[in-house]
Amino acid sequence: MRPLIIAANWKMNTTPADAGELAATIAARTEEPTVTRVICPPYVCLAAVRDALVGKNVGVGAQNVHHELAGAYTGEVSASQLNGLATWVILGHSERRRDQFESDALIGKKLARAISSGLRPILCVGELLDERESGRAVEVVATQLRGALAGNDVDALIGGGFVIAYEPVWAIGTGRTASAADAAAMAEAIRAALAADLGWGKAADAVPVLYGGSVTSANIAEFLAEHSIDGGLVGGASLKPDEMAGMVASAAVVAKARAAAEGKPA
Ligand code: 13P
Numbered sequence: 001m002r003p004l005i006i007a008a009n010w011k012m013n014t015t016p017a018d019a020g021e022l023a024a025t026i027a028a029r030t031e032e033p034t035v036t037r038v039i040c041p042p043y044v045c046l047a048a049v050r051d052a053l054v055g056k057n058v059g060v061g062a063q064n065v066h067h068e069l070a071g072a073y074t075g076e077v078s079a080s081q082l083n084g085l086a087t088w089v090i091l092g093h094s095e096r097r098r099d100q101f102e103s104d105a106l107i108g109k110k111l112a113r114a115i116s117s118g119l120r121p122i123l124c125v126g127e128l129l130d131e132r133e134s135g136r137a138v139e140v141v142a143t144q145l146r147g148a149l150a151g152n153d154v155d156a157l158i159g160g161g162f163v164i165a166y167e168p169v170w171a172i173g174t175g176r177t178a179s180a181a182d183a184a185a186m187a188e189a190i191r192a193a194l195a196a197d198l199g200w201g202k203a204a205d206a207v208p209v210l211y212g213g214s215v216t217s218a219n220i221a222e223f224l225a226e227h228s229i230d231g232g233l234v235g236g237a238s239l240k241p242d243e244m245a246g247m248v249a250s251a252a253v254v255a256k257a258r259a260a261a262e263g264k265p266a
Pocket residue numbers: 009093167171172173174175212213214215233234235236237
């Protein structure tokens with residue numbers, strides 16, 4: 001059974017002075033053992049968030065990592081520097097693809113580095129609005145997957161807890177979401193691409209696929225009602241404890257229902 005994951009992407013919000021308190025409040029409001037919780041603050045807030053979450057069973061993630069371990073890369077942060085600060089990392093977010101021109105090949109190198117450094121990666125994929133409107137969304141996402149995953153070892157990725165987040169670019173921060181049916185169809189297309197295009201076969205079934213893009217406590221249940229969707233990667237709403245509490249509570253209901261359907265304790 002795949003885990004239910006609610007991952008908070010705080011983007012370029014919070015400061016070292018306030019991030020710890022926000023993380024602690026969210027942790028206290030979302031205590032649900034059936035849901036995997038992750039908070040990804042800006043780099044400069046990682047230590048504060050890590051300290052605030054000691055013993056709380058909430059993962060801490062970075063929002064990016066460099067593919068090299070050290071060297072002349074001004075302004076960058078390596079996996080070895082994240083050691084002790086983060087155990088998860090978001091890779092290939094569309095805002096980095098757009099603003100830092102990250103390519104699929106570069107994201108693939110970062111993925112390999114994350115896995116070899118023990119960072120659990122959340123690989124973001126998703127199409128632009130015109131790509132969806134012209135019927136090319138699945139093709140675009142499959143190309144992103146092939147570009148980032150070719151050359152990465154499937155067993156290492158699965159063993160390293162590899163997660164994919166489907167985030168249609170036009171749904172990020174816009175208040176507009178994909179329909180649950182479209183998001184579920186994409187999650188299935190993603191696993192089909194892993195199984196067939198990348199030759200992962202049955203291993204593709206083990207990969208959690210999250211939906212991201214204007215997720216809130218009011219709409220997350222629609223997405224989680226789809227069996228192919230295993231949680232959310234949440235931006236704006238993840239900065240609000242009430243919203244996080246609502247989203248994790250919805251995920252816990254679904255986790256218990258899925259466990260019961262499989263005849264397993266949650
Ligand atoms: P919003 O939830 O603010 O739309 O952001 C989604 C996102 O980009 C998460 O990575």
